[in-house]
Amino acid sequence: MSATIIDGKAFAARLREKVAHHVARLSDGHGITPGLAVVLVGEDPASQVYVRNKGRQTKEAGMLSVEHRLAETATQAELLGLIGALNDDPAIHGILVQLPLPGHIDTDLVINAISPAKDVDGFHISNVGLLGTGQKSMVPCTPLGCLMMLRDHHGSLAGMEAVVVGRSNIVGKPMAQLLLGESCTVTIAHSRTRDLPATVRRADIVVAAVGRPRMIPGEWIRPGATVIDVGINRIAREDGKSRLVGDVDFDSAVEVAGAITPVPGGVGPMTIACLLANTVTACCRANGLPEPEGLTA
Ligand code: GUN
Secondary structure, three states: OOOOEEEEHHHHHHHHHEEEEHHHHHHHHHHHOOOEEEEEOOHHHHHHHHHHHHHHHHHHHOEEEEEEEOOOOOHHHHHHHHHHHHHHOOOOHHHHHHHHOOOOOOHHHHHHOOOOOEOOOOOOOHHHHHHHHHOOOOOOHHHHHHHHHHHHHHHOOOOEEEEOOOOOOOOHHHHHHHHHHHOEEEEEEEOOOOOHHHHHHOOEEEOOOOOOOOOOOOOOOOOOOOEEEOOOOEOOOOOOOOOEEEEEHHHHOOOOOOEEEEOOOOOOOOOHHHHHHHHHHHHHHOOOOOOOOOOOO
């Protein structure tokens, strides 16, 4: 039996349409255009691609997109000055500082300098605390996208056994908090987990976010489980080109799982779509307007 494929690309396209609809309503009804500022320090090629895609999709949704590119040698003080100016700019509702930052810059200090209300990445310590205590917050984009797909597939997740593999601040930890908020029984597994195969085999829901190509084989998956693969790993092909694979071995897992996200075309496209959704949510909150349904957790 083969699993249902959860089509993240199509889901993300529908979410972007919903975002564009709300942007048009904000513009037509209130004369407000949601604005997203993205800050890139240095010239990391992968980061440049991400930033370009974010800018394009922001504009396609009808929002204001502002890009700030700083040299690799920019000082921490310069970056903090820019963030201060964006915090004070009423046309900007969301601020994203692309990570990783160069080594001479204190990432935590920079993230925590962003106004929590404009922190559309959900990385500010205030948003982390709000999420952890079940209060209204800005929710990190990748886990938010995973949650939307899980809710769409299952409806209620209450009582389900969820295993999150990976404990990063960007995905693993906030994903676990969101699943706990859905009344799942949540385990966070990681590289030091004693019996990872047995732990993963318990799960009705597996979220793989470790960044190791095809680390989780089908034989670790409980028959019928839902598998959300956050990994995006580039590996060499025999012909010298490269291809993207997830943290799950798709070919074996698809034979066992009940549903699975592919790589590419699964979680990946949801991340930017959720960034746009978070920017609309932040814009509505900033203007005291009701938040559109279905754009956040
Ligand atoms: N670099 C890789 N993923 C992310 C992300 O989700 N947000 C930011 N700001 N930088 C990243």
